[in-house]
Amino acid sequence: MQLHTRTWGEGDRLALLIHGVMSDHRTWRRVGPALAERGYRVVAVDLRGHGASGRGAYSPDIFADDVAETLPTGADLAVGHSLGGLALSLAVDRLRPQRAVYSDPAWGLAGAMQGVNLGFLAQFKHAPREQVKALNPRWEEEDVDNELASLAVWDEATAEGLAPLVDADLLPDAPVVPSLVQLADPSLFLSAEQVAELQKRGFETRTVAGAGHTVHRDDFAGFMASLEGWV
Template identity: 65%
Template sequence: MRLNTREWGSGDKVALLVHGIMSDSRTWRLVGPALAERGYRVIAVDQRGHGASGRGEYTPENYADDLVETLPGGAALAIGHSLGGLTLSLAVDRLKPERAVFSDPAWRLVQPEQGFDPAMFVEFAAHATRESIAATNPRWAEEDVQVELETLAVWDGATALALSSLTEAAVLPQKPVVPSLVQVADPSFLLSAEDKETLRGRGFEVRTVEGAGHTIHRDDFAGFMASLDGWI
């Protein structure tokens, strides 16, 4: 499936941005322009079931295939957040960016017996208000709260329900396909301290953005950009 895209800048270098679940390309409202100022042409996708892209079967493989069908290969940089990190990791061998950044990636999901139920995303979206989003994300700017309201209004909740099948499929990668940075929230509900050491042992650079929530680029934009030092 060819995905809807949003672009910033016209530089010679290309950067690719892949959002997480319940979001779309608008989540990168600060990151896109910041990278454009650094000489990138920035392309952000709406993954299937999100934003203005089509709907369909929601599997990691389909998400990855969509990226390959939509985005140019050989970009200077690719960044994937949460579900977008998982998607990017499954497409990186075909997209072949020069560098990849996985921002609090969903390589491991909290299992139902540990209190995780994908339906909670659907329930939250169905009753989301400006106040509930702000309360859940107290460090977000008002603009991000508004974007979240708008993205939830066009999000297909079936993408969340499909997460229940992601058990063995979502595991830590064995090695980086290209030079790769893993950004980790503090605390992260997706990556443990042991996971971080495992990833370092497998050749990933791992940096924790202290005090930042799961959506690091919205929770602490300055910290997000600082953690990319040497990678952008």
């Protein structure tokens, strides 16, 4: 499926952004312009079931196939958050960016998600503003606005497509390209043991102290600082 995209900038370098579940390209409202200021042309997708993209069957492999079909190969940088990180890891051998950043990627239900039933995600489709703010106290008002707008057009059936994450270990065997794993504090999906294993497998890891799962909205300055040497 060809996905809807949003572009910032006209730089000579190319950056790709892939959002997490329940969000869409609007989650990158600060990251896209910041990378554009650094000389990138930035392309962000709406995953299927999200934003202005089409609907259909959902699974990690299908999300990855859509990303590989839509985005150009050989970008200078690719960043995937949460589900977007999982999709990127499954498509990275086809996209072949120069560098990949996985921001608190959904590589299994460990960390703070240990034992959680993903079916609970569907209930957030109609979350009131007060609940979104309470769950994300560090977000700016525009981020709350964008989350509510994204939820309004989100197909909650996508949550069913994440069933393979239950009792799964989807950690990549090795980085296909130079790769950074950026972690929330604590990570929503990765345990300390998994982080150590990723380091053994050749991934660089960095934690943004005090940041929640959506690092780029929880602590934008910390998010950008942790990308030093990668952007």
